[in-house]
Amino acid sequence: METLNRLTLEFLSRPENIGLARLTMASFAAQLDFTLSELExxxxxxxxxxxxxxxxxxxxxxxxxxxxxxxxxxxxELLVEDHGQGIADIQQAREPAYTTSPDRMGLGFTFIESFMDRVEIKSQPGQGTSVWMSKSPEGKESEV
Ligand SMILES: Nc1ncnc2c1ncn2[C@@H]1O[C@H](COP(=O)(O)OP(=O)(O)OP(=O)(O)O)[C@@H](O)[C@H]1O
Ligand SMILES: [Mg+2]
Structure with a gap:
């Protein structure tokens, strides 16, 4: 299918950039006819x-x-990549409430899976992690 637009964003792993990435990707996605709640x-x-x-x-x-x-x-479609420590057991990491940080909820992957249509996680300990995801506007579910 024809590519309408493409964007690459690369930034240092600082917490200040989380909000920046969130807003940038939402404005990019808004070029498709997503509803406000889908953009959220x-x-x-x-x-x-x-x-x-x-x-x-x-x-x-x-x-x-x-x-x-x-x-x-x-x-x-979005691919979020880091070259950090990686995940040893991806299946376990995807389980609701699984976390390696006792002060966290372990719900990040659960939210990602429930809010996106397709999610693929790849990771190698010591090499990094990539999370690929895709989402279609309601009523435009992709055929693939
Ligand atoms: N990019 C990553 N690099 C290394 N480990 C990761 C990465 N993403 C997730 N993990 C591992 O997977 C676990 C589960 O991630 P998830 O986002 O579901 O929960 P969390 O980050 O621990 O808690 P929450 O997202 O609710 O704050 C994490 O605790 C961490 O061990
Ligand atoms: Mg998380």
């Missing part, structure tokens, strides 16, 4: 993925977070 859902998914990169991937050390996003007529 996308914002949550982006900030959860970026927070994970900043807090867990780099554990507050300095590193680079990269978001690659493509708009197609029927969907937005």
């Amino acid at each position: 859902e996308l914002k949550v998914a982006v900030s959860e993925a970026v927070s994970n990169a900043v807090l867990h991937g780099y554990a507050n050390q300095e590193g680079i977070v990269r978001i690659e996003s493509t708009l197609y007529p029927d969907r937005i």
Whole structure:
């Protein structure tokens, strides 16, 4: 399917950039006809993925977070990547309430999965993590 637009955002793993990524990706997504509540859902998914990169991937050390996003007529696709510590057991990490930080809820991946249509997580300990996700505006569910 034809590519409508493409955006790459690369930034240092600082907590201040979580809000920036969230707003930037929402304004980009708004080029498709998402409802306001779908844009809110996308914002949550982006900030959860970026927070994970900043807090867990780099554990507050300095590193680079990269978001690659493509708009197609029927969907937005986003890839959020870090080159931090990685995840040993992805299936376990995706379980609701699983967290390696006792002060957190362990719900980031659960929100991402419930708010996005498709989610694929890849990770290698010591190499980093990538979270690929896609979302279609209501009534435009992609065929693939
Ligand atoms: N980018 C990442 N790099 C390394 N580990 C990660 C990354 N993303 C997630 N994880 C691991 O997966 C676990 C589950 O992530 P999830 O976002 O679901 O919960 P959380 O971040 O612990 O809590 P919450 O998102 O509710 O604040 C994390 O505790 C962490 O161990
Ligand atoms: Mg999280």
